Amino acid sequence: MISKKMNPLVQNNSVIRVMFEEGKRLAAIYGAENVYDFSLGNPNVPAPQEVEDSILETLKEEDSTFIHGYMSNSGYEDVRETIAQDLNRRFGTKFGQGNILMTVGAASGLNIILKTILDLEDEVMTFAPYFVEYGNYVRNYDGRLVVVSPNTVDFQPNLEEFAEKITARTKAVIINTPNNPTGVIYSDETLTRLADILRVKSAEFGTEIVLISDEPYRELAYDGAVVPYVTKYYANTVVCYSYSKSLSLPGERIGYLVIPDELTDSKEVFTAATIANRVIGCVNAPSLIQRVIKRCIEKGAAVNLSAYDKNRNLLYNSLKEFGFECIKPEGAFYLFVKAPIADDKAFCAQAQKHNLLLVPGSSFACPGYVRIAYCVSYEQIERSLPAFEAVAKEYGLKK
Template sequence: MQLLSSQITGFMENSSWIRKMFESGIALKKQYGEDAVCDFSLGNPDVPTPAMVGEILHDLAKETSAPFTFGYMPNGGFPWARQIIADLIKKEQGVELTADDTVLTCGAAGAMNAFFRAVMEPGDEVLAVAPFFVEYGFYASNHQATFRTVMAKPDTFELDIDAIDAAITSNTRALIINSPNNPTGAVYTKEEIMKLAAVLEKHNKSNNRPIFLISDEPYRFLAFDGIDVPSVLPLYDYAVVISSFSKNLSMAGERVGYIAVTPRMDSRQQLINGLMLTNRILGFVNPPVVGQHMLKAALETQVDPSIYEKRRDAMAKVLADAGYDFHIPKGAFYFFPKAPGGDDVAFCNRLMEEKILAVPGTGFGGPGYFRLTFCVEEEVINRSAEGFKRAIRSVA
């Protein structure tokens, strides 16, 4: 007897390589012990949340008065919380926003689903720059949209503007960029984004509907070596920013995210109203009360980026000493080296024999590479060095 829809059955059969490797890691740790396995599979921040988050939780546990009511609210979040996000975006993106230009959501995933539900018609296309975060395709399919990818430039992972231009059709409704990028660590330059905006504007002139530019930015805070992460909201009339506090406040499980709409967009209030509705009818109803109070307390602080920079340098040394071909990530907390021998799945299986967990690039639309996350302790990174050497030597 069939219990699940054919679509969900298909999703399960093609589920994320990240989760597959994570589950393999659980088995390895049971067999050999936690300290024997070097797990670089899951981008789950291990750096503690800022102290202010704990303090607000302590206050919340004692407080029973109106400021900490747990009742319903407007579907886009408390007005004061939306204003906090508007002020944050003003600082980050250099544009004048009001609370009415933002919607708080249940994480960036909730934000993207609410957005797709608001703007997509069956058969519309969502383009994403590959390598990409694998869940994008599932989110698009949730709303009967076709998901397609355009490869970034090999090795450097810069935007391939000509390829994007060629890939756009009359059905293209949105393009997703993710910078700093998961899984490559690339950070797109302002010049790249301006060229991208010009391409989208060109196609908008011949379409009845605009193409939205979705900038997914949970790693905005984590750029290295003084690199600037350019703002998209001032550069394109149909730009939206989607983000969360999973990484910069180490609150991945609290599920607080947001959408911000460029003030350049005509009739943007219509889009905001649509997002308020879809945030509700998709079942999220409203963002978490506790999470919004956490933001109020902690948004002026964040986890220490220098911790991740030290880990990046440690991982770079391990890979370089072993002879891997890779680019130093400019942001986020991932390396995306070339898979020795070219078969990323086979090489990740070889690494598993060394009790090292990595994720095949195939899972991100980047075959021939593999992903390593360095949001783990330096001791784990350093302990992996000999295993990485043995693995690459075995396929040389």
């Protein structure tokens, strides 16, 4: 009954999502406290109090048919203007509401911009390790994902290989910073060089290449690390943002696209993206939560970052002590750890025997590593440490 295109997707259902279901199954058997599920980027830190306050205020102060009704497919103008001004204040940009398109999360934002620009067999590049859904999103619009192999020294993108792989069919590049799964923030130097390469190559081929910056982790940066704003490096940039992590609202599906004036055919792209939002069936971003976002920005709401930071330090320091190899993440809420054996899937299977649910790096096109999502309770990390230590001993990492 199902289509040829869906068939491989059903056969290779998302490892992460399958693990999420597996975690629920194990928890039912062993008790939730004895299963150490590090598989999903589902924030454990609650939404800031301002979210609930803003919901209550919206219900009290705004009209029901307005709160729950249709608005322009691109979102409420006042919400978009508030977001634009907030970005301008923080990053020195010059956006207005006409540059902001409210979306059903960043995943939908990515689909919208890809639908807007991709023709059959256009190439979209990304850097391993990368969020596997990018391949599915690109194939939704009959594009081809071209993957640049990982630089496992510091997990900044491999720009030499990138420059070599750009062709006349390259229509877009997706970057993700702070990065899932590595936690690395792309540096000022990286973005400067990447933008230079794009300018040189698009001039060489006479093409327009769109840099799509997928930024759900923008606000999750530790030790005062700066996350450069990508539109300032390259004119043809589109930003995909989500409040999933910054306000702990992943289930609410709320985010936005930034389509700057500097982008070629900016107004037409904005119109087309608004139409794409409609025809892919989203129609608009959920309305009440749009209203809430405006109030949260005005209140300066932010998730409690110190909880993640505390997790990061405990887990990183412990794993290093147990003999694991791993760079210290500057952002997001993932640790990307070198597996002690080449076969990361076999390593994950072994870890699972200790009720540790980890995601193999091969799910991010970077075999030999595993992703550990530390957006869990501090207590879960504490309880899991003996299991990690036991695994380390099994592989002879711990002296």
